Amino acid sequence: xxxxxxxxxxxxxxxxxxxxxxxxxxxxxxxxxxxxxxxxxxxxxxxxxxxxxxxxxxxxxxxxxxxxxxxxxxxxxxxxxxxxxxxxxxxxxxxxxxxxxxxxxxxxxxxxxxxxxxxxxxxxxxxxxxxxxxxxxxxxxxxxxxxxxxxxxxxxxxxxxxxxxxxxxxxxxxxxxxxxxxxxxxxxxxxxxxxxxxxxxxxxxxxxxxxxxxxxxxxx
Amino acid sequence: xxxxxxxxxxxxxxxxxxxxxxxxxxxxxxxxxxxxxxxxxxxxxxxxxxxxxxxxxxxxxxxxxxxxxxxxxxxxxxxxxxxxxxxxxxxxxxxxxxxxxxxxxxxxxxxxxxxxxxxxxxxxxxxxxxxxxxxxxxxxxxxxxxxxxxxxxxxxxxxxxxxxxxxxxxxxxxx
Numbered sequence: 194x195x196x197x198x199x200x201x202x203x204x205x206x207x208x209x210x211x212x213x214x215x216x217x218x219x220x221x222x223x224x225x226x227x228x229x230x231x232x233x234x235x236x237x238x239x240x241x242x243x244x245x246x247x248x249x250x251x252x253x254x255x256x257x258x259x260x261x262x263x264x265x266x267x268x269x270x271x272x273x274x275x276x277x278x279x280x281x282x283x284x285x286x287x288x289x290x291x292x293x294x295x296x297x298x299x300x301x302x303x304x305x306x307x308x309x310x311x312x313x314x315x316x317x318x319x320x321x322x323x324x325x326x327x328x329x330x331x332x333x334x335x336x337x338x339x340x341x342x343x344x345x346x347x348x349x350x351x352x353x354x355x356x357x358x359x360x361x362x363x364x365x366x367x368x369x370x371x372x373x374x375x376x377x378x379x380x381x382x383x384x385x386x387x388x389x390x391x392x393x394x395x396x397x398x399x400x401x402x403x404x405x406x407x408x409x410x411x412x413x
Numbered sequence: 414x415x416x417x418x419x420x421x422x423x424x425x426x427x428x429x430x431x432x433x434x435x436x437x438x439x440x441x442x443x444x445x446x447x448x449x450x451x452x453x454x455x456x457x458x459x460x461x462x463x464x465x466x467x468x469x470x471x472x473x474x475x476x477x478x479x480x481x482x483x484x485x486x487x488x489x490x491x492x493x494x495x496x497x498x499x500x501x502x503x504x505x506x507x508x509x510x511x512x513x514x515x516x517x518x519x520x521x522x523x524x525x526x527x528x529x530x531x532x533x534x535x536x537x538x539x540x541x542x543x544x545x546x547x548x549x550x551x552x553x554x555x556x557x558x559x560x561x562x563x564x565x566x567x568x569x570x571x572x573x574x575x576x577x578x579x580x581x582x583x584x585x586x587x588x
Contacts, residue, residue, distance in 0.1 A: 222429075225429060228428060298553075300554065300557075301546035302553065303539055336423065336555075338557050340557075374545040
C-alpha cells in the first residue's frame with residue numbers, strides 16, 4: 194500500500210508536466226491559427242479582376258511536347274478574342290500581319306526574368322514591320338505569388354507596352370495554343386497558321402529568331 | 414478549395430515554421446551554452462517532439478497534395494521520401510524510449526534538409542532548373558507567404574528542428 198502511494202506520488206510531477214506541455218501546445222497552436230486568420234483575412238480580395246472573358250473560335254492546337262518536334266506546325270491556330278489588361282478587347286486571328294504571342298504566368302520566375310528583356314527588345318525597335326507582338330497572362334494564381342498579383346499591375350510596373358489579353362479561369366488561352374509551360378511563344382502567320390512554338394526563356398537571340406520566322410511568312 | 418482557404422492554411426503552416434525555426438535556434442544556443450548536459454533538458458520528450466514535427470510535416474504535405482491538389486514536383490518527392498518514414502520510425506523510438514532511433518532518423522533528416530536547401534535555392538535562382546515553368550516545376554513556388562516562405566522552406570524547417578532535437582538532445586543518458 195505504502196509502495197503504491199509512493200509510486201503515485203512519484204508520477205504526479207510527470208503527469209502534470211505532460212498536461213502543461215499539452216495545454217501549452219494547444220494554446221500556442223490556437224494563437225497561431227488566430228494570427229493566421231487575422232493575416233489571411235486582410236488579404237481577401239476579389240480575384241476575378243485578374244481574369245478576362247475569352248472567346249476561342251476554332252480547334253485548339255495540340256499540346257507542346259517536350260523534346261519533340263512541334264506536332265502543330267502548319268496547323269491553323271484558333272482565333273482568340275479576349276479582354277486586355279487595360280480593359281479593352283483584342284482579337285488574335287487571321288489578318289495582314291504575322292504575330293508572335295507570348296504567354297506569361299506572373300508567378301513564374303522565368304517569365305519574371307523574360308518580361309524586362311522582351312520590353313527592352315521592343316523598345317529597341319527590333320520588331321520587324323508587319324509583325325505584331327501580343328501577350329497573354331495565363332495560369333494566374335494569387336497564392337503562388339502575391340507580389341506580382343494581379344498580373345496587370347506587375348506588367349505595368351515593368352513598363353510593359355505589348356497589347357496583352359488575360360486568360361479566363363478555365364484556361365481557354367492555354368488550351369487554344371496547347372501551352373504546357375511558361376513562358377511559351379507561338380509564332381503565327383498572317384492566315385493564323387502556326388509556324389512554331391517555343392517554351393522557356395529564349396533571350397534576345399531567340400526573340401530575333403522568332404521575329405525572323407514571323408517576318409518570313411510575309412514574303413511572297 | 415478557394416484561394417482564401419489555401420492562403421489561410423499556408424499562413425498557419427508558415428507561422429508554425431517560424432515558431433519551429435525559432436525553437437531550433439533556441440535549442441542550438443542552449444546546447445552551445447550548456448554543452449553535452451543540454452541533452453537532459455527534454456529527456457524522451459525530444460523524440461516525441463521530433464515525431465510531432467515529422468507527423469505535422471507529413472500530414473501538412475498530404476493536405477497540399479490530396480486536399481488542395483498541388484502536384485508534388487521531383488524534389489518535393491525526395492523530401493517526402495525522407496520525411497514520411499520518420500513519422501513512423503520516431504513514434505516507435507519514442508514509445509520504446511530508444512535513443513538509438515537517432516541513428517535511423519537523423520540521416521533521413523539531414524538528407525531531407527540538404528534537398529530542401531537545394532530546392533529553396535532553385536526557387537531563388539530559377540536558372541538552376543532550366544528555362545521554363547512546366548506543369549510541375551521545382552523552381553516555381555506553389556505558395557509564397559510573407560514573401561519568402563515556400564513549401565521547401567517549410568519542409569526544411571521541419572528537417573532542421575528534427576535534426577537539432579535528435580543530434581543534440583537525444584543520447585544514452587537523456588532517454
